[in-house]
Amino acid sequence: MARITLRQLLDHAAEEGYGVPAFNINNMEQILAIMQAARLTDAPVILQASRGARAYAGDAMITKMVEAVEAMYPEIPVCLHQDHGNSEATCFSAIQAGFTSVMMDGSLEADAATPASYDYNLSITGKVTEAAHAVGVSVEGELGCLGSLESGKGEKEDGHGFDGTLSRDQLLTDPDQAVDFVTRTKVDALAIAMGTSHGAYKFSRKPDGEILAMQVAQAINERLPELHLVMHGSSSVPQALQDLFNANGGAMPQTFGVPVEEIQRGIAYGVRKINIDTDCRLAMTGMVRKTAREQPEEFDLRKFLKPALEALRKLCVERYEQFGTAGQASKIRPLPLSEMAKRYDAAALDPCPAVSNAAA
Numbered sequence: 001m002a003r004i005t006l007r008q009l010l011d012h013a014a015e016e017g018y019g020v021p022a023f024n025i026n027n028m029e030q031i032l033a034i035m036q037a038a039r040l041t042d043a044p045v046i047l048q049a050s051r052g053a054r055a056y057a058g059d060a061m062i063t064k065m066v067e068a069v070e071a072m073y074p075e076i077p078v079c080l081h082q083d084h085g086n087s088e089a090t091c092f093s094a095i096q097a098g099f100t101s102v103m104m105d106g107s108l109e110a111d112a113a114t115p116a117s118y119d120y121n122l123s124i125t126g127k128v129t130e131a132a133h134a135v136g137v138s139v140e141g142e143l144g145c146l147g148s149l150e151s152g153k154g155e156k157e158d159g160h161g162f163d164g165t166l167s168r169d170q171l172l173t174d175p176d177q178a179v180d181f182v183t184r185t186k187v188d189a190l191a192i193a194m195g196t197s198h199g200a201y202k203f204s205r206k207p208d209g210e211i212l213a214m215q216v217a218q219a220i221n222e223r224l225p226e227l228h229l230v231m232h233g234s235s236s237v238p239q240a241l242q243d244l245f246n247a248n249g250g251a252m253p254q255t256f257g258v259p260v261e262e263i264q265r266g267i268a269y270g271v272r273k274i275n276i277d278t279d280c281r282l283a284m285t286g287m288v289r290k291t292a293r294e295q296p297e298e299f300d301l302r303k304f305l306k307p308a309l310e311a312l313r314k315l316c317v318e319r320y321e322q323f324g325t326a327g328q329a330s331k332i333r334p335l336p337l338s339e340m341a342k343r344y345d346a347a348a349l350d351p352c353p354a355v356s357n358a359a360a
């Protein structure tokens with residue numbers, strides 16, 4: 001049994017100075033690819049399921065598949081995390097199903113479309129955190145709205161996000177507000193808005209500081225040095241994967257993602273969880289397209305999915321190595337939820353702002 005909480009894992013990542021990719025899961029092949037990569041590199045794992053993934057596969061299927069890989073890969077600590085929870089009910093049902101971490105994304109209202117007020121975000125995130133911590137489960141919050149600084153568009157592509165155009169203020173997390181938010185809600189990790197957005201179409205050119213605001217992570221890290229920051233929309237959309245997709249009948253206009261070296265800079269500024277879904281989708285779909293084009297007579301689904309799984313495994317190995325996650329799994333002994341609950345109850349895991357910078 002190696003299920004770990006997000007908090008314990010990211011505390012370890014902070015101590016050792018590495019980041020952990022959080023890969024989205026929907027099916028068996030994705031889970032196996034991630035776990036095979038983790039074994040090859042001795043990396044701890046975050047598997048995250050969106051509301052869409054839970055609806056697609058069903059909670060029983062998701063949690064039983066995760067139980068299966070815990071038995072198959074007993075040496076790998078696995079955190080099962082709810083991605084972009086939109087309400088208390090979503091977070092609490094994930095906890096009931098066995099998730100060890102939930103994201104309460106109160107930057108948007110429960111419709112996952114309307115930008116929420118700060119008070120709404122504080123209140124709902126605080127409520128979820130109080131209940132989750134009572135049973136030892138970790139909570140990720142979000143402050144600021146994810147979206148493009150080039151277009152002002154929100155995170156609409158995956159069905160989660162605002163339809164209209166957001167102001168630059170809404171698109172960048174305010175570092176002073178982050179101090180207030182984290183100390184009042186006691187979240188374990190904070191997703192920040194800094195110009196990243198979900199999906200393939202993040203930037204129209206290789207991003208610089210104008211459109212990818214790494215300085216936001218740096219400013220929050222100065223004020224809250226122990227806080228674990230989360231970068232959403234962190235697929236790199238590698239040119240090789242765009243080319244694979246397009247060379248095999250795909251139609252993806254030229255696009256740019258978050259360069260791996262920017263994520264590595266982020267890790268130095270306290271980014272500990274790096275959310276990646278688009279790259280995983282693209283790696284697998286590109287290979288499915290390739291098989292379909294090269295072997296039009298093939299109808300054994302496994303012949304499509306095996307090379308797709310291998311392509312995702314390769315991507316995951318690269319990210320585990322690039323983020324410093326490789327070599328860390330064997331150093332971690334997962335604590336039970338009951339032990340985490342005791343530590344929260346004793347206020348041992350409360351946030352602590354850097355006193356000299358808190359008012360800066």
Ligand SMILES: O=C(CO)COP(=O)(O)O
Nearest residue numbers: 199233234235275277278
């Ligand atoms: O942030 C994500 C999931 O929460 C995924 O981001 P990408 O679309 O960049 O992979």
Ligand SMILES: O=C[C@H](O)COP(=O)(O)O
Nearest residue numbers: 050052053084158198277
């Ligand atoms: O949150 C972003 C992920 O890409 C999840 O996407 P999804 O809701 O289509 O599963």
Ligand SMILES: [Zn+2]
Nearest residue numbers: 105107142146
């Ligand atoms: Zn959000």
Ligand SMILES: [Zn+2]
Nearest residue numbers: 198232233275
């Ligand atoms: Zn996200």
